[in-house]
Amino acid sequence: MKILVCISNVPDTTTKISFTNNNTAFNTAGVQFVINPFDEWYALVRALELKEAQGGNVTIIHVGTAESEPTIRKGLAIGADDAVRIDAEPNDAFAVAEQIAAFAKDKGFDLILAGKETISYNGSMVGAMLAELLNLPYVPMATKLDVTNNVATIEHDIDGGTEVVECALPLVIAANKGMAEARIPNMRGIMAARTKPLLQVSAITADKLTSITAFELAKGRTDCKFVDASTPEKLVELLHNEAKAI
Amino acid sequence: MSVLIYTEVSKGKVKKASLEAVNYGSRIATQLNMKATAVIIGDGDLSDLGKAGASKVLKINNEKLVNLDGQYLTAAIEQAAKAEDASIIIFSNDFTGKEIAPRLAARLKAGLVAGAVDNPVISGDSFTVKKNVFSGKAVAMYALHSEKKIISLLPNSFAVELKEGSAEIVDFAVNLDGINSPVKVKEVKKVSSDLNLADAELVVSAGRGMKGPENWGMIEDLAKVLGAATACSRPVADMDWRPHHEHVGQTGLAIRPDLYIAIGISGAIQHLAGVNGSKVMVVINSDKEAPFFKSADYGIVGDAFEIVPKLTEAIKKFKANQ
Ligand SMILES: Cc1cc2nc3c(=O)[nH]c(=O)nc-3n(C[C@H](O)[C@H](O)[C@H](O)COP(=O)(O)OP(=O)(O)OC[C@H]3O[C@@H](n4cnc5c(N)ncnc54)[C@H](O)[C@@H]3O)c2cc1C
């Protein structure tokens, strides 16, 4: 089975966010970048498990600049066989999807996995766009994935519950929590990653349909008002009269 | 030209998130002097669509659409958009919206803002929309450069407004003959609760501070008197104290209710990422240094096992006097 896993490069979840250039650019100074958790813990690890059980090859693909190479190497250290970096600034979801589609379209991947969303721009867009560009089915929010005889069985979250679907390969799946357990790369993996193939591909001319013009930090809350533990009725009164929440 | 709004029915009525989207789309239509047309799959009492601002409703009934399959649905909405000469298409950023809006965007080469939290700012050729980024730690203004534009609205960003009004309802036939989706639905497991966490207005949530699943009775009692949905932190779902669909946060569901009551939850940044859009936050925690208090509007420091039953009683009394 040939599996492609799309990985994005995001600031670690605990990063303190700030902006530069008059609030038009994300300030990357001192920021620790990691593989987007959904891509790494669930999509990549499940891809590796499937390969280990059934044979095949796992390729990771990333659209980004040379600065994200440490992130790509981490993916190789966890166990991907090879990696592709398409050399473009990933600043529009559709353009990213076009880049990946242009690379993947004639490579015969059986399974293309993405994460549910990036924890940076929270788009939840690239996987679905990629499916559309490749004219493939797309199953989002997948919490379980199995493949037998070229048919994928997927459990995924839907409005108000879960659903089990079957779909003949190839298809695009977006991974949610539950699909696998995170793996920590071991020393051997880290050593091996140094020599695994990392193919650099030039970007195609893609359509940039959106751009960010300004950022703003989320408004903090005004100071917390404390109510004494012995008088919860006071909280009820505040919630009703002041906050108008009940 | 028109603004097309994708809507859904649930239990015979138009979904709340869909009505928010219709309100939103009709405001844009008014500003741009366009018509607001809703498109709906299935049947039910559709009168709220007119009251929310749609002047026309395209009703689609096609057996291929019963499972809201992405490939069929995208084609159906594309046909509706074409028939209505839609230049702007609105979705709710719910499960269907997250699947269909980007698919349709790629097909139409339309710029998409997924998870808009405010009305677009339109002046001359410039069209920008605000959305949350970095899991709620910041917001960004997105400019859309394409001729056709798609916006999916984050649920609970606006209260639904219904006014006098009615829409012309027409049956719209779609042609899905050329498409054959290989996706087959084998099983659907709906959560039995009547309250859907994703669009609940009031949420009572609890964490590892509750010590074990046997103590959730008091959390459920509090939720019940409030008419609230229940939620939990991630470790609680991981340890199977509570079902997985209740898990909120970065890796769980992101919610933005009017009121979020967090009990025995420390307030880790990954938890906050899923709840910091809540309008009012109440935190009950025995540790006065718990980080959650920094993000709370109201706090009670103390033992949840004592406070929660008392709070439930106080709310009961309050409700009785209403
Ligand atoms: C990449 C990543 C993603 C993550 N995603 C999520 C996510 O989506 N959602 C999520 O929730 N977490 C997530 N986490 C985990 C998160 O970092 C925290 O570990 C988790 O939220 C802690 O859960 P908790 O507050 O229930 O437990 P704890 O941190 O153990 O806190 C328990 C709290 O209960 C209080 N307490 C104890 N006894 C009582 C009592 N008797 N009365 C009142 N209060 C009491 C304690 O003071 C403490 O504050 C993620 C972590 C990572 C690294």
Ligand SMILES: Nc1ncnc2c1ncn2[C@@H]1O[C@H](COP(=O)(O)O)[C@@H](O)[C@H]1O
């Ligand atoms: N620059 C990128 N390179 C490769 N894959 C990406 C990139 N950006 C996003 N993805 C994939 O698309 C998923 C959804 O991203 P997003 O639509 O940005 O929320 C991610 O979880 C990744 O799997």
